Amino acid sequence: MSLDFAGHEFARASLDHCVKCTICETQCPVAAVTPAYPGPKYIGPQAERFRHGLSVDHSLDYCSSCGICTLSCPQGVKIAELNSQARAVMKADHMPLRDQLISRTTVMGMFMTPVAPLANMALGISPLRVIVEKTVGVHRHAPMPHACSQSFMSWWKKRPEKPEGPRGVVVFFHGCAGGYFEVETSKKTIEVLEHLGFKVLVPKQGCCGLAEQSNGLFDRASASVLKLCDDLRAAGKDLTIISSSGSCTGMLKHEAHEIMGVSDERLRDVGTRVRDVMEFLWELHEAGELPEDFPRIDLTVPYHAPCQLKSQGMGMPALDVLGLIPGLTVVESGRACCGIAGTYGLKREKYAVAQAVGKPLFDMVRATNPHLALCDTETCRWQISQSSGVPTVHPISLVHVAYGLSELRQLIPAGA
Amino acid sequence: MKTVVIGAGLAGLVAATRLAQEGADVVLATKGLGGLPTSQGTIDVWGYRDGKRVEAPLDAVAAAPAGHPYAAIGVGAVKDGLAWLAEHLPDWLTGDAAANVWLPTAVGALRPTCLCQPGMLAGAGATRVVIVGLARLKDFQAALIAGNLTRTGRVEARAITIDIPARSGEADSSALTYARAADEPGFAAHLAAAIAPSLGSGEAVGLPAILGLHTPGVGRDLADRLGHPVFEIPLPPPSVAGLRLNDALTTLAKAAGVRVILGSPVTGLKAEGDRVRSVTLASAGHDRDLVADVFVLATGGFETGALALDSYGTVTETALGLPVRVPDGDLIGADYWEAQPLFAAGCAVDVSMRVLDAGGAVVHPNLYAIGGVLAGAQRWKEKSGDGIAVGSAMKAVAAIMGGER
Numbered sequence: 001m002s003l004d005f006a007g008h009e010f011a012r013a014s015l016d017h018c019v020k021c022t023i024c025e026t027q028c029p030v031a032a033v034t035p036a037y038p039g040p041k042y043i044g045p046q047a048e049r050f051r052h053g054l055s056v057d058h059s060l061d062y063c064s065s066c067g068i069c070t071l072s073c074p075q076g077v078k079i080a081e082l083n084s085q086a087r088a089v090m091k092a093d094h095m096p097l098r099d100q101l102i103s104r105t106t107v108m109g110m111f112m113t114p115v116a117p118l119a120n121m122a123l124g125i126s127p128l129r130v131i132v133e134k135t136v137g138v139h140r141h142a143p144m145p146h147a148c149s150q151s152f153m154s155w156w157k158k159r160p161e162k163p164e165g166p167r168g169v170v171v172f173f174h175g176c177a178g179g180y181f182e183v184e185t186s187k188k189t190i191e192v193l194e195h196l197g198f199k200v201l202v203p204k205q206g207c208c209g210l211a212e213q214s215n216g217l218f219d220r221a222s223a224s225v226l227k228l229c230d231d232l233r234a235a236g237k238d239l240t241i242i243s244s245s246g247s248c249t250g251m252l253k254h255e256a257h258e259i260m261g262v263s264d265e266r267l268r269d270v271g272t273r274v275r276d277v278m279e280f281l282w283e284l285h286e287a288g289e290l291p292e293d294f295p296r297i298d299l300t301v302p303y304h305a306p307c308q309l310k311s312q313g314m315g316m317p318a319l320d321v322l323g324l325i326p327g328l329t330v331v332e333s334g335r336a337c338c339g340i341a342g343t344y345g346l347k348r349e350k351y352a353v354a355q356a357v358g359k360p361l362f363d364m365v366r367a368t369n370p371h372l373a374l375c376d377t378e379t380c381r382w383q384i385s386q387s388s389g390v391p392t393v394h395p396i397s398l399v400h401v402a403y404g405l406s407e408l409r410q411l412i413p414a415g416a
Numbered sequence: 417m418k419t420v421v422i423g424a425g426l427a428g429l430v431a432a433t434r435l436a437q438e439g440a441d442v443v444l445a446t447k448g449l450g451g452l453p454t455s456q457g458t459i460d461v462w463g464y465r466d467g468k469r470v471e472a473p474l475d476a477v478a479a480a481p482a483g484h485p486y487a488a489i490g491v492g493a494v495k496d497g498l499a500w501l502a503e504h505l506p507d508w509l510t511g512d513a514a515a516n517v518w519l520p521t522a523v524g525a526l527r528p529t530c531l532c533q534p535g536m537l538a539g540a541g542a543t544r545v546v547i548v549g550l551a552r553l554k555d556f557q558a559a560l561i562a563g564n565l566t567r568t569g570r571v572e573a574r575a576i577t578i579d580i581p582a583r584s585g586e587a588d589s590s591a592l593t594y595a596r597a598a599d600e601p602g603f604a605a606h607l608a609a610a611i612a613p614s615l616g617s618g619e620a621v622g623l624p625a626i627l628g629l630h631t632p633g634v635g636r637d638l639a640d641r642l643g644h645p646v647f648e649i650p651l652p653p654p655s656v657a658g659l660r661l662n663d664a665l666t667t668l669a670k671a672a673g674v675r676v677i678l679g680s681p682v683t684g685l686k687a688e689g690d691r692v693r694s695v696t697l698a699s700a701g702h703d704r705d706l707v708a709d710v711f712v713l714a715t716g717g718f719e720t721g722a723l724a725l726d727s728y729g730t731v732t733e734t735a736l737g738l739p740v741r742v743p744d745g746d747l748i749g750a751d752y753w754e755a756q757p758l759f760a761a762g763c764a765v766d767v768s769m770r771v772l773d774a775g776g777a778v779v780h781p782n783l784y785a786i787g788g789v790l791a792g793a794q795r796w797k798e799k800s801g802d803g804i805a806v807g808s809a810m811k812a813v814a815a816i817m818g819g820e821r
Binding site for chain 1: 443447448449450454502542583585586590592596652654659667670675677678679680681697698699700701702707719721722730757
């Protein structure tokens with residue numbers, strides 16, 4: 001059903017608004033670094049007129065789905081969505097095994113966590129990575145998640161239940177990476193929320209299907225996202241749902257609907273209630289409900305707003321919130337994209353493009369602070385950490401420090 | 417003071433930056449990038465009046481008829497705006513606000529403008545020119561430009577074409593790709609080596625505006641190498657000259673503390689009494705109320721969707737549903753090249769740039785409108801859009817910070 005939708009429905013709704021101004025082409029980070037991708041207007045609104053359900057140009061596959069084209073379009077054309085749909089149709093009858101595998105984020109976490117030291121070691125063995133590159137098509141130098149020996153849920157279940165806070169109840173959505181690989185980010189988010197006086201509920205939950213969606217596996221992704229909506233709704237009606245997985249939040253807010261055409265009351269309900277954690281903190285600030293007696297943190301740190309956070313059209317709440325901490329200078333990267341775009345930069349044939357896309361960002365990060373960088377989404381953090389050599393954490397980590405829940409030296413080694 | 421500026425074109429960017437410089441808390445909400453990346457990268461104030469060339473644009477502004485945006489803006493605010501731009505974008509804008517210059521265009525016409533980019537200036541008044549085409553850049557046809565320039569009777573022009581790739585593996589490169597290549601060291605030397613053998617004495621060299629996207633001085637470097645004056649001719653979009661202004665102004669706004677929300681349209685307002693309390697931002701997932709003390713509408717005209725005409729001939733302002741002043745009679749005339757009444761439709765404002773209703777009363781005392789959404793101008797025919805944008809932005813900010821609310 002989702003693929004039928006991709007073939008001929010939504011894709012054309014915004015098409016006629018395109019005035020061919022080429023603003024999207026000037027902002028596209030992929031077209032800037034390779035002639036293999038002719039640009040979002042050319043491959044989107046222009047090619048779409050000739051498609052009739054079939055692809056006219058396979059360079060479409062070089063689109064990383066970063067979404068900067070849609071974000072920049074002054075006419076409201078859904079360029080990235082159009083291209084994601086066209087790619088799903090193009091790949092439907094020959095979906096590479098690799099793309100089916102790397103989109104199974106939960107499965108990856110489930111298998112790696114129990115054998116974390118072993119899994120991490122294996123991912124560090126170069127000959128093994130060469131074999132993986134040759135057989136599966138995942139580039140030997142592509143950033144890989146670091147498995148934790150304890151999953152977020154197993155930490156959460158062993159934790160004594162907290163009493164109801166004075167601020168009421170919120171639901172936490174951890175996302176696959178926040179469940180298995182970026183467990184620290186999830187813990188810190190919950191600790192900040194509890195510090196603010198919220199009782200946090202964490203229902204058992206699955207994957208949002210974003211990686212499946214971006215690889216064109218729409219039917220599987222639609223099933224995943226609806227299952228997740230059921231999971232999150234089980235925690236209670238009308239509760240605010242908070243996440244520190246910036247891209248998964250975007251899947252729930254708009255991508256599942258706009259790209260795959262999932263029109264379901266359950267998605268609408270969850271999509272309107274979900275908030276990125278920094279967005280939530282900024283809403284509290286605007287309502288005058290955020291304690292802001294932060295101690296001074298004398299630090300200059302680079303911040304990169306990931307594409308899928310920017311595409312939620314809410315500005316950069318992490319910058320706004322961190323701006324409340326005295327002494328802290330957060331420098332926005334001003335760079336378009338880190339290159340990874342979920343699973344794009346892992347792929348053997350796209351790795352070099354992704355590295356070229358990210359290079360200006362890696363340079364900026366290193367030049368701003370060689371010891372610490374901030375970014376809201378997991379795969380982007382892995383990409384920035386690996387390619388710039390600068391440890392990169394979620395912005396909530398500094399809020400956690402500012403509320404006295406951890407110390408700065410846990411983020412930045414002594415003497416640095 | 418909390419302010420929200422809606423729209424990121426020339427008017428919105430200037431207003432937001434000026435407000436932040438004056439100490440206001442500024443959110444700039446915009447559904448996409450503004451119009452600057454599609455512009456020629458110059459600042460037009462008034463180019464043609466009654467079919468005649470305007471030599472002194474500020475005199476034309478001072479003589480603007482009642483109902484024209486300039487009549488409310490006044491010559492002082494336009495002058496201030498031009499001075500502010502030249503001061504803040506010294507790498508990219510220069511000129512004498514009192515006099516227009518005539519610059520060659522990408523179809524070989526001579527176009528009047530007020531401020532231009534330093535790298536374009538040598539094109540004004542050049543009498544013997546060589547137009548240099550790039551074989552892989554299809555948006556710049558050197559022979560067409562040289563032929564038309566010669567037909568103006570003011571210029572003796574000839575064309576040459578050189579072939580320097582912007583990047584390997586590409587036979588058809590955009591101006592932007594060339595400009596990025598020209599940001600790299602060494603490109604000017606390649607160009608100079610290819611052009612130098614073809615030059616005769618006393619000739620100025622006209623190139624497409626690709627001499628660096630973010631690096632000022634590439635044209636100067638080339639001119640030094642050639643020992644000839646060099647000038648850039650702006651291209652249709654993707655316009656490198658326009659992008660330079662857009663990027664420089666956006667950087668300036670952010671550095672001044674403006675918080676930019678890109679990618680979400682504003683779809684309405686909530687009022688308390690006659691004052692606007694908030695505007696509604698349709699962000700992904702849920703609407704968000706942007707609460708502020710002052711609001712500035714800088715959304716543009718028909719070309720951006722800020723104004724819309726339906727099949728019954730009704731014109732609406734699409735973001736906030738404000739009253740629109742529409743000329744009487746037919747909105748579209750038979751002659752394509754004549755002024756079209758439709759394009760004079762828009763919001764009417766008082767001398768503080770506050771939106772007025774049909775009876776001439778202020779609609780909301782804390783709501784201002786600037787730029788392309790203002791009623792009363794034939795921007796494309798007058799070549800007045802940039803001056804209106806900058807002047808109205810300066811006027812509104814002065815009123816807001818001066819307390820005229």
